[in-house]
Amino acid sequence: MNWVLGIDIGGTNLVVGAVAIDGSRVVGNHSRPTDASRGPDAIVDDLVAMASHARDQLAREVPGAALEGVGIGAPGPLDTKTGIIALTPNLGWVNMPLRARLGERLDLPAALDNDANCAVLGEAWVGAAREARYVLGVTIGTGIGGGIVLDRRLHHGASDCAGEIGHITIDMDGRRCGCGNYGCLEAYASGPAIAMRAREQIRSGAESRLADLVGGDLEAVTAQTVYEAASIGDDLARDVVRATAQYLGTGIANLLNVFNPDLVVVMGGVTQAGDGLFEPLRRVVAQRAFKPAVDACRIVPGTLSGLAGVYGAARMFLDQRDAA
C-alpha cells in the first residue's frame, strides 16, 4: 500500500497526515495553530516540519511505506494549474508558488487546491458523502466555503471559482459582505456573523446567559459560545441558531433547485450546534426547495471532523495526477 501526504492549511489550524491511497487510514496526523505573525515564510517552514514528522511516524508505523506525493489544501483564490496562491491576506501570501515551494522542500510531486474543495472531496471519498453521486459541501468557519463533487470528481469551473457557496445572495439589498457584494450568505451565517447577530441582540436589550458565559465582555462572544449557550437552553442563543438555519436553509434550497444533489454535507464548527441547527435547517430547505429535489437529498454533518481536509488533499493529489 502506498501513501500520500495531505496538508490542510486553515485560518486557525494547520493539519498534516499521511493517507493510505485506498483511504483506509491516516497515520502521523497532527495539527498546530496557524501562526502568521512570524511572516509568510514561517508557515511554509511549519508545514515542512510537520510533514517530516508525519513521514517519520509513517516510517515507524508502516516500515517500507512509500510516499507518492503531497496534496495541499489552502485558502484561495488560487490557480490549480500553476499551483500559485494569488492572495491570502490572513497568511500574508501574495502570488505564493506554494505547490513548487512545498514540492521542492519535501522532494515530492505536489498538487494544490482550495481548502474547502479538499474538505468536501474528503467527505465524498471516505466520509459522510461516500455513497453519494452529486455532492454539495458547505464549510462554515471564519468564512463560508464549499465545493461540488460530481461523480466523485471536483467541479472546478472555468477559473477555479466553483463552489463559493458563501457568496450566493440571499437578500439582494441586505448586509454588506467582505467580498464587496450585498446580502451574501457568508454575511449572515459565518462564525463571526453568528457571533455578531448575538451581540446585536444583547446590545439591543435582549436577555441572555451569553453575557455571563463571556464574563460580560460581549466582544468575546463567538459562534462557539452561542452554540454552548443554546445547548444549555438560552433562548436568545437558540433564536440565533434558528435564524442561522433560516439563512443557511435559504442558501442550500437555492442549490437544491439548481444542482439537485443527493447529499449536502455541512462541515465546520457550526455542526457543534447539532440537531438544534440541522432540524430547522432541513425544515427550511423542505419549505423552500422543489419537492423532488428535497426528497432526493439528505443533509448531514461531516463525519471526518478535523481530518476531512487532509483526506481530501491526498485524494485531490491522486485525482490531479491521474488527470494529467
Add this chain to the structure above:
Amino acid sequence: MNWVLGIDIGGTNLVVGAVAIDGSRVVGNHSRPTDASRGPDAIVDDLVAMASHARDQLAREVPGAALEGVGIGAPGPLDTKTGIIALTPNLGWVNMPLRARLGERLDLPAALDNDANCAVLGEAWVGAAREARYVLGVTIGTGIGGGIVLDRRLHHGASDCAGEIGHITIDMDGRRCGCGNYGCLEAYASGPAIAMRAREQIRSGAESRLADLVGGDLEAVTAQTVYEAASIGDDLARDVVRATAQYLGTGIANLLNVFNPDLVVVMGGVTQAGDGLFEPLRRVVAQRAFKPAVDACRIVPGTLSGLAGVYGAARMFLDQRDAA
C-alpha cells in the same frame, strides 16, 4: 446523413422539425400555437400531425433520409428515465407517459427531457454556447427555466430537478412565488412579473407611454409591450428593464460564484430588450460576482431563437441513446 425529429412543447407554441445528426441543419420545421382548450389528448394529436408534416418535407427535400428517433422537450416536472410527465397544469397533463405515446404513434425510438434543458443543450450544440465547456442557460418566458451543460452533457442531478434557475431566492423575505417559496427570481423577472411591475408603477401614478400602447387597458401590458416602450425611450419601461437586469444579474452572479461557467446564454422573449437589458445585466453581475468568475464568463443572448428547443431535443435523443 441521418436525422432526428425534434419536438419542443412550449406554453405558447409547439415547434417540430427534423434535425441532421451533425447539427448542420433543420428541415420541415414549423410551429403552431399550443392549444390546451381541446383537452390533453389534442396536443398529442397536434404533435403527431406536425411530426408527419416534418417527415414528409424531409422526404421531399432529402430523398432517402432516415429518421433515427424523436427527442421531446416538454414542461416538467418529468422523469427522464420513465418518460412520464408528472404534472403540467397548463396542458392538463397528469402522469402523462408522453415518451411512450409519441414513440408508438410515430413508430420511432423516443427520449423525453425538460424543455429548458433542451433549449440550453441546443445552444451548446450549435448555437451561442457551442465553444463553451461549462454552460449555464436561462430561459425567460412565462416562467424562468434553465439548464446546465457540463462538458457538452446535461447535468440532470439526482432527480431531474437541476437547472431550476427561476427558483433561486434573491430576497428571502420577498415576493411570493408560484412555487410556494418567497423571493424567487421568477417572481421578479419572468415575463408576467415584468408586466406586473410595470402595471404596479403606472397604477401608483408614474407617467408612461405604455398606457397608450395598450389603449389604456393596463391588463393588456405584457413584457413585450414593456420592451417596445423601452425601445422608443419610455422612461418607466426603461426603469422596469433596468430593474429586471438587477434581479437577473443577482441570480446569475450567484451561479457564477457557485458554478463558474464560461458562458451564460439567456434565451426567450426578454432578449428582445437587447442591449437595454444585457448591458446593465453584465454590469450587475460584474459588481456582485467574484472577479475571476466574471473574467472567465461571457453573458450572451441565444442565437437559435425559436429553434433552440428543436435542435436540443434532437441532440438530447442522441445523448440519451448513447448513454443507454
